[in-house]
Amino acid sequence: METETTPAQADVSELDLVRQCQAGQTDAFDQLVTRYRTRVFAMIYNMVHNEQDAWDLAQESFVKAWKSIGRFKGKSSFYTWIYRIVMNVTIDWLRKRQVKAGGAEFDDAIQLKEIDPASKTVPKADPLPHQRMEQNEIRARIDHAISQLSPEHRAVILMKEIEEMQYHEIAESLGCSIGTVMSRLFYARKKLQNSLRDVYENV
């Protein structure tokens, strides 16, 4: 897993930083936050599709991590541990929002939308207005497809495909078995293949 580090920070091992945090040193925690803030934010953003909500949830996750860092025993890596907190916070938030919305979200009946055939094959180095628009359209399609997945399926597919985490790391982060992770991955992929095939085959 790539992290945001400066050369000076890289010298300090993660476990040392955790121990310093456990001794109450907030500076050490700042360093851990600096290492993971971008990835944590991106992970949450890809699940909730709203920058402000992602910001708030990332903040809440780190605050919870700080409060419970005393209980971190080092049995797993720190990022697996913090991802577990992030996932708990985010999935809980999504579930609450689903209840407020009357359960309308996470419907498995995915409605496929037709996209403009002209949107295919966009050269990435040229951010021209119409290309940016197409890019936004693609992003909106992805966000919509992901929003149709349950929070657990979202978490699994994003951790596997974006974070490139191993099955056992995902299982630790979500507090479930490896078999459950693989099963969720199977269904999440199937759903996204059905809803996004026309997009990724044309890009």
Place this chain on the structure above:
Amino acid sequence: MKTFEEKWTAWLDGQLSGKELIEFEATLPDLAVADAEKRDAQKLGSFLKQQLGVQILSNAEFFSHQLHERIARDTQDRHRPTSTWWTIPRLVWSGATALALFVITTVVLMNQHQPGEQSEYLTQILNSRVDPAANPNATIYIFESKNDNKVTVLWTEGLQTLPADYAAK
């Protein structure tokens, strides 16, 4: 025992090998179709990585600053319970003082409350004597009825006449 979904996922991610791989591929009805499906899923993975893997946290420093502030507040809050230990003796003292004040006030008020002097009428009754000659079968009782708000009852029987000086005052 792995389910088909688990085996399929492992196969798709290249996690099957050796005997397990051969056995799984043997169960597939059409390996060419499965391979096409595998390539499609891998394409989806690359596409998601390409599209979603570039999310940037704008104002990263402000993010850390805001978090630092929240943690500082939290740390202050954590220290607060230590000082509440000092308020427990304070609470005990306050309670004891309040109880003492209550007891003192009650005692003072009780002492101030003088029981009413015995009425002149009751004195007269208690001092009276029934003349056995005039009222041979007379009996007089005086008692308090506890059921009727401590009413004092004068119970007379066999009186021929009631002395004039028994008039109620």
